[in-house]
Amino acid sequence: MATIARLAGVSPPTVSRVLNGRSDVAADTRRRVEQLLREHGYRRPGAILPSPRIEVVFYGLETNLAIEMMRGVQAVVNEHDLGLGFTEVPADPSARQRSWCDRLLTQRPTGVIIVHSQFTAEQHAQLAAGAIPLVAADPNGQPTQPVPSVSAANWQGAVAATRHLLELGHRQIGVIGGPVESLYARERMEACRAALEIAGVPLRPRLARTGEFSFESGLAHGSELLSQPDPPTALLCANDLQALGVCKAARQLGLRIPQDLSVVGFDGIDAGNWCDPALTTVRQPFRDIGAAAANLLLALIAGPVPALTRVELPTTLVVRDSTAPPRS
Amino acid sequence: MATIARLAGVSPPTVSRVLNGRSDVAADTRRRVEQLLREHGYRRPGAILPSPRIEVVFYGLETNLAIEMMRGVQAVVNEHDLGLGFTEVPADPSARQRSWCDRLLTQRPTGVIIVHSQFTAEQHAQLAAGAIPLVAADPNGQPTQPVPSVSAANWQGAVAATRHLLELGHRQIGVIGGPVESLYARERMEACRAALEIAGVPLRPRLARTGEFSFESGLAHGSELLSQPDPPTALLCANDLQALGVCKAARQLGLRIPQDLSVVGFDGIDAGNWCDPALTTVRQPFRDIGAAAANLLLALIAGPVPALTRVELPTTLVVRDSTAPPRS
Structure with a gap:
């Protein structure tokens, strides 16, 4: 030294x-x-005897999804007798930058899976310098260096949801997107737009909104969209939480679902089944995403770093009770 | 040796x-x-250099609650620069007995928090022999040796929920309990029974059921109870999931909530806010429970084992839209 x-x-x-x-x-x-x-071929002592565990780091956590993903990761790490660590990055951006990266570098997990990451170039460089293998699940940011990643087929899922509404006969279709800084929110939004345009019913600007991945955002945008003269007969939402907020907005306006309004979510969270009517949605295979991320990480740990790998798992349209043909 | x-x-x-x-x-x-x-004062070599991490072990996981609890634990362990491990014990009892205990003993976490535990005397002895400090949160089993534990005020919460219905004027109150082998499910059930009896409206056997902590259980028992001649005007449920199932049963029977039926849950999960009407419930402070369990565990790790400690945190009745006076 x-x-x-x-x-x-x-x-x-x-x-x-x-x-x-x-x-x-x-x-x-x-x-x-x-x-x-x-x-000089230096390896830090910690790297020789790393604490045998895979760490999963969550940003902007949606509770239901996180546990499903942890279950998928756990199934893989158990087979390899590794521990499983959990870190949630606090929502406060000023507090977040330093701590979790520093903590990971001190604790030396065998590898790290970052979920819904928005990590900065500096954080990435820090982790790379620490030689901790890294895989991203549903990456939101654009790391300056390539990171192997696992995601679900957002584009195909959003296309399937849009086609479902078109096949039911809807032509007044609105779309509420997720945050503009989220790559996969944009992917879903643009897929809806493309599918609508190809079907000859282009998305009207007055029926398109950009929101957050939250119940409150769905409630606010839903209220506004549904209060318009000539309102949409169907809404495609960025995720299930947003869709549940839209359902509440519709009920507050005296609209029945699905008779007066069809609603489609994205994710497949449990609450979509508990509410009435049960929510039509695009299911993401969160457990499989977790398992795939863990397997990819173990491959990184075991061997030489492969070329940039991206694993995309399929999504599934789940038709339940919140969609129906429009009233003629 | x-x-x-x-x-x-x-x-x-x-x-x-x-x-x-x-x-x-x-x-x-x-x-x-x-x-x-x-x-002979033997300390196993692993005990001298334990992997610096607190492990949280979940049984019969309800996803929303788990993450809140993990957040509470994380806040404490971060302060002490410890890692945070996650283990879910698989539901299959035959596979579960050996693996998680053995795995923990091999991985040597600094301490273990067991949530909704049903661990056996043998598992407890195994962990004790491994000298891994242990705290239980919401313990369900009766370990043969005392384990320090953290829980919420189940009894007081269930009494508050029952009194709320009585004050609204209900006299035909039904109760759906949780699993008979769950100590805290029994505590809630017996608290409802006691509060009803003290109020002079003892719980009728035909309005009392024992179920599971699930949506499906609420749907099944709700359907059956509400189909009776002279059905209950209000139902106290073992948890929110069960209450959401009861709400679905009511709607299937054409009953409006809260006009025709009042429903009260227990836990305070997010989905209770997303459904319509929003669910009246008894909120448990899951984040605080996690933090308290972590603090208790750190005390055990730091010093001599204290006498059996039990921390009970308060619960809060949250009145929302699923309860109202009965129709006269």
């Missing part, structure tokens, strides 16, 4: 800070030290 | 099996070996 410090022109504690993944090191110092460490 | 083996009259591999928490050792042999190990 003294040698590296001398060559890099820094103090040994600075080298130690780099090795420990601390963020209080200037970016170019970190790069210089890391470069020297690599050149 | 050879000394212990000689004193115990067993082979060294048997001592090793006891140290590793394996279950293929006769109970009295295990006790004899453990006694000798204690007398």
Whole structure:
């Protein structure tokens, strides 16, 4: 460590800070030290005896989905006698940046699965420098370096949902999207738009909204869309929570589902089955996504880093009671 | 180890099996070996450098509650720079007995929180022999040795729910309980019974049922209770899922909530807010339960084992739209 410090022109504690993944090191110092460490074949002691566990890191957690994904990961890691760690990144962005990355680098999990990630280039570089293998599930951000990832077929699912409404005879179809910064929310939105356009009933701007993945967002946008003169007869939602909010908005306006309004969600959360009417939705295979992410991660851990891998699992349209032909 | 083996009259591999928490050792042999190990001040090597992590083990997982509890545990373990592990015990009882205990003993977490546990005396002895500190949250079983535990005020919550219905004027009140083998389900059921009896409207056997903590159970028992001549005007349910099932049963029978039937749940899950009408319920502080369990566990890890500790956190009646006075 003294040698590296001398060559890099820094103090040994600075080298130690780099090795420990601390963020209080200037970016170019970190790069210089890391470069020297690599050149001298240094492996941090922790890397030789890592704590044998796979860590799953959640951003913007939707509770039901998280547990299904954990179940899928657990099934795989159990087979390999690894532990399973859980981290939720707090919603507060100012508090989040430093802590979870630093913590992971200190705790040395065998590998990390990041769910709904929005990690920054710096965080990615930090994890890469720590040599902790990383897989993303449903990545939302655009990491500067490629990260192997697992996702579901958002595009195909949204197309299937749109075609379902078209086949029922709807022509006044509205779409509520997810956050603009979410890649997969955009994918769903654009798939609806494309399917509508190809069917010759292009999405009208007055029937398209961008919302959040929440009940409250569905309630607000639903109320507004359904209060218009000539309102939509069907709404495609960014996820199930939003769709449940739309259902509440419809009831508040005295509209019956599915007689007066058809509603389609996305995800397949349990609550879609508990509400009345049961929600038509596009089911994502969260357990399979978790298992696939774990398998991909174990492949990364076992061997040389493969080329960028992307696994896309199928989604399934589940037709329940919230969709019907429009009243003529 | 050879000394212990000689004193115990067993082979060294048997001592090793006891140290590793394996279950293929006769109970009295295990006790004899453990006694000798204690007398000779033996600490297993793994115990000196445990993997720094708190493990949360879930039985019979309800997804929404689990994440809230994990959030509470995470807030505490983060402060102490510990990792957070997640284990779900599979529902299949034949597969479950051995694996999770053995796995924990191999992985050596710093401590274990068991949620909705039904662990056996043998499992408890196994964990005790492994010297892994243990706290139970919402314990369902009766471990043969005392385990510090954290729970919510089930009795007070169920009394508050019952009094709420009585104050609204209901006299035909039915109760659907949880599984008979669940201590806290029984606590809720008996609290309802006591509150009704004290109010002079004792629970009639024809209006009392024992079910499961599930939507399907609420649907089945609700359908049956509400199809009776002279049906109940209000139902107290063992949890929110069951209450949502009762709501569906009511709608199938053409009954309006709350005009024709009042329904009260227990837990305070998110879905109770997303359904229509929003569910009156008894909220449990799951995040606080997780945090309290983690703090209790850290106290156990830090110091000498305290006397049996039981922490009970308050529950809160949350009145929403599923309860109203009975039609006169």
